[in-house]
Amino acid sequence: MKIPNIKLKNQLALFNAASKALIITLLVMIIPWLVSKVSIRDTDDVLIQKLERVIALVDSLGIDSFIDQEADYNTFGSYNILKEEYISIEPVKKDTLIDVIEFSRRIIEDEVVDYRVLSYSIMKDGNNYLIEIGKSISAIYQFEHNLKRFTFIFLIIVIVLSFLLDLSVIQYLLLPFDKIVKKLKLTNHPSSFNYNTVKTSTSDFIYLEDTINSLMRKIEAAFNDEREYISNVSHELLTPVSIIQSKLDNILHEGKLSEQDMIKIVESKKTLRRLTNLIRTLLMMSRIENEEYILTEKVNINNTIKNVIEEIEEKITAKKLELKLELNASEFLIDGNENLLFTLFYNFINNAIRYTENGSVKIETLKIQNQFYVKISDTGIGISPEKLPLIFSRFKNSNETKDSYGLGLALSKKICDYHKISVEVKSEINKGSEFILKFNV
Amino acid sequence: MRILIVEDEKALASEIKQFLEKEEYNCDIAHTGNDASELIADNPYDFILLDIGLPDFNGLDLIKEAKEYNSEAYFIVITARGELEDKLKGFDLGADDYLPKPFSLLELLSRIQAITRRKFGQKMSVIEFGDFSLDTMKRYLQFKDHGIDLTKKEYKLLTYLVLNKNRILDRLQLTEHIWGDFFEDDYDSNYIDVHVKNIRKKLSEYDNTNWIKTVRGIGYKFEIE
Numbered sequence: 001m002k003i004p005n006i007k008l009k010n011q012l013a014l015f016n017a018a019s020k021a022l023i024i025t026l027l028v029m030i031i032p033w034l035v036s037k038v039s040i041r042d043t044d045d046v047l048i049q050k051l052e053r054v055i056a057l058v059d060s061l062g063i064d065s066f067i068d069q070e071a072d073y074n075t076f077g078s079y080n081i082l083k084e085e086y087i088s089i090e091p092v093k094k095d096t097l098i099d100v101i102e103f104s105r106r107i108i109e110d111e112v113v114d115y116r117v118l119s120y121s122i123m124k125d126g127n128n129y130l131i132e133i134g135k136s137i138s139a140i141y142q143f144e145h146n147l148k149r150f151t152f153i154f155l156i157i158v159i160v161l162s163f164l165l166d167l168s169v170i171q172y173l174l175l176p177f178d179k180i181v182k183k184l185k186l187t188n189h190p191s192s193f194n195y196n197t198v199k200t201s202t203s204d205f206i207y208l209e210d211t212i213n214s215l216m217r218k219i220e221a222a223f224n225d226e227r228e229y230i231s232n233v234s235h236e237l238l239t240p241v242s243i244i245q246s247k248l249d250n251i252l253h254e255g256k257l258s259e260q261d262m263i264k265i266v267e268s269k270k271t272l273r274r275l276t277n278l279i280r281t282l283l284m285m286s287r288i289e290n291e292e293y294i295l296t297e298k299v300n301i302n303n304t305i306k307n308v309i310e311e312i313e314e315k316i317t318a319k320k321l322e323l324k325l326e327l328n329a330s331e332f333l334i335d336g337n338e339n340l341l342f343t344l345f346y347n348f349i350n351n352a353i354r355y356t357e358n359g360s361v362k363i364e365t366l367k368i369q370n371q372f373y374v375k376i377s378d379t380g381i382g383i384s385p386e387k388l389p390l391i392f393s394r395f396k397n398s399n400e401t402k403d404s405y406g407l408g409l410a411l412s413k414k415i416c417d418y419h420k421i422s423v424e425v426k427s428e429i430n431k432g433s434e435f436i437l438k439f440n441v
Numbered sequence: 442m443r444i445l446i447v448e449d450e451k452a453l454a455s456e457i458k459q460f461l462e463k464e465e466y467n468c469d470i471a472h473t474g475n476d477a478s479e480l481i482a483d484n485p486y487d488f489i490l491l492d493i494g495l496p497d498f499n500g501l502d503l504i505k506e507a508k509e510y511n512s513e514a515y516f517i518v519i520t521a522r523g524e525l526e527d528k529l530k531g532f533d534l535g536a537d538d539y540l541p542k543p544f545s546l547l548e549l550l551s552r553i554q555a556i557t558r559r560k561f562g563q564k565m566s567v568i569e570f571g572d573f574s575l576d577t578m579k580r581y582l583q584f585k586d587h588g589i590d591l592t593k594k595e596y597k598l599l600t601y602l603v604l605n606k607n608r609i610l611d612r613l614q615l616t617e618h619i620w621g622d623f624f625e626d627d628y629d630s631n632y633i634d635v636h637v638k639n640i641r642k643k644l645s646e647y648d649n650t651n652w653i654k655t656v657r658g659i660g661y662k663f664e665i666e
Contacts, residue, residue: 235494238521239450242543246456249546252611253460263658266611273613276543310593311620314632 009174013166017159024155032147039140040116044101047118050133054087055122058131063124067091083108084136086115092130097121104134114138176200180209189291190220227290234283238276245272281407284343288414293337295419301332301341301374301439302365308345309363315353322360329365332372334439336419344415347408348376348435355433356380377434383427391425442557443467444488447477447503448519449495457490460546466553474498481507485514488553491536492519504535515556517549547605547614554604568603570665571648575603584647591643594619598636602653602663611660637661 006014058066066076066089075090092098098121105114115134122129179198187193193216197209248265251257257265287293305327316323334341352361359379366373383391392413416423420440427433444466448454451472458468469484471477474495481489481503489507493500504516516535521542538552558565558577566578573589575582580596582589591599601618602610615633641653654662 235521238542239453242521243450243452243456245543246453246460246546250456250460252609253463253546255609259658262609266613266659269611269613272543273617314635318632318635 008177009167009170012170013163016166017163020162021155021159024151024158028148028151028155031151032144035147036140036144039143040137043116043135043137043140044118047101047116047133047135050087051118051120051131054089054131054133058089058122058124063089063127063129067129079108083111083113086132086134088132090130090132092121092128094128096128096130098130103137106134114141173202176202176205177208180205180212184212187216190216190223193220223290227292230283230286230290234279237279241272241276241279245269248272278407281411284340285407285411285414288340288418291418293340293418295336297336297338299334299336299338299341301334301372302327302329304338304341305345305349305363305365305374308342308349312346312349312353315350316361319353319357321353321356321358324360324362324364326362326364329367329372332365332367334372334419340415340418344412344419345374345376347412348437351408352376352378352380352433352435355382359432372439374437374439375434376437377432379432382429382431382433383425384429388425388427392423442487443469443484444490444553445469445471445477445480445484445486445514446490447471447474447495447500448490448492449473450492457546457549461550461553464550474500474503477503478506481514482510486511487513488515488517488556490517490519490549492521494521508535515560517552517556519544545614545617547610548617551601551604551618570603570606570652571650573644573648575600577604587647589643589647591640595636595640595643598633599640602661606663606665609656609659609662613660615660633660 067074075088077086077088079086098119101116101118103114104117105112107113114137116137117132117134120131120133122131176198183194183198195213195216197213198205200206200209248269252262252265305325309323309325313323349361349363356378357380361379362375362377364373364375364377366375391409393410413423415421416437422438422440424436424438425433426436442465444461446454446457446461446468448457448470449472454470454472458470461468466488469480469486471480474497477489477491477495477498489511491500491503495503500518500520504518507514507516515537517538517540518536519540519542537556540549540552555577566576568575568577572585573582577600580593580600582591582596582599597619598615601615612631612633619633619636637653637655641651644650644652652663652665654664656662
């Protein structure tokens, strides 16, 4: 059986209420029982005193004044009018010896009455008589019943009150805990953690918070180290590239080279640029992984796509492709990083152009039920089903015939994840591909 | 024009110096922040090229300091970190331009020239060739009194060629100037050629001179006496 998750404060309040209920239930059982026990004992004492007085009366007045020896029905009986008590005397066999007190239910004038009855045999004038003195115990039963009912109601009230009281007290006591949890929840980046301590006098919470704070400090330090490392690595890589580039620039600038040598230098510069772009892409990916980019810019996606198109239109013109631009979503504003989103669309659109030899590249923005979509589709070579799952992996190119470093789509995927954009790809060989980006606004 | 190059990488600093001196700028080099701060205190510079990744000094602090002695100087910040935050901070502190490593020396020169033109205003921003005049600031081209429509990229390309007249510009330098440093992967692209073709066509409607010469296998050159 699965135990449902319950808040700590409710668990504590429930546990308190349950333990109180247990104690009070025990009391409900025991107190009326004890009270009736004591009452019965008192009744018994009264019965014994009365017996002594009856015996004294019999002794002084003589048995004959109670029992008519000649009558057929020779018993004596006396009830008070409310039948709360009765006394009877009757002759019994000579060898009968009785001395008991017991419960007895009598029907008197069609009325059932519970009695506590003292039966006692006595020898008088050579005859044996049984004296019975009874006292109604309905009052005791009634009292016990009432007592049970009241304690039961009392139990319910006490439990409800104590549960509510416990709940509010526990809630108050756990307030710092809630605050600590809330603080952690608001922290989506180690550098944004609030080290100010929550005000509390509970040592457990102070201990908890100290532990969390020291852990966060360690995480933040590790995070900063990592960030510095990436920054330094890129610096270390880009500086030598920069030196080579400057040297090549100066060689060209001298203008003393033959045409052939100049072409070689220009080719080297291209290779250097490839290397630079590779380093920059890797650096960008690491920075996204480290969450170094802030996503607080309001980015108009339609405008970003237009900017990308402006930069990339030569490629479409050069390949004589048709560009279909349907930016139908109005007020397509996203909290994000404009640079990253630009790179994202640049990569997707650039890929669409690259793998399409004739036909069209279509870019659509849509808003369906408050959900924004960008669709980038082409009529290009497509991606085979077995390669489809690999396209977002680093350095795994879906098309070996074109030279690419397999980083463009991996970077795009990272940018999507970072902006909580989900990507769906549909593709058919020689028919084209479609990338659908769904923005979770 | 006097330029201070603050760059801890000695090889890079000397390449920059060599290039700029050929363009007739006077250059001093500082390899450390301390050297730079001493040089700045003693000499009036027109430009300070500053690598913010100095080992002994936060480059951005150096801008603050330099502004006190050389309030007229222009700052071009060079960085290999390329972080956007640094870029913004650099501009806030009065850096006039920003170049990520690696950059082409020609691009650096064109940034320096652009700032200089801004400084001297209108009279330097208009360049004439034949009966054409090109306003590099207002992005305006006219033949005699007749305005010629060019696209944004065509302006940028033509301006770059004209400003570097009689110099061979390779396709990569032109691409870099126009598209910046996207994660471009078509290194053998000829998109520049498309633009050059269009510019030539537009100019030839007014004048038959072939201003833009093709340098086979390399790029283009704007030829003018």
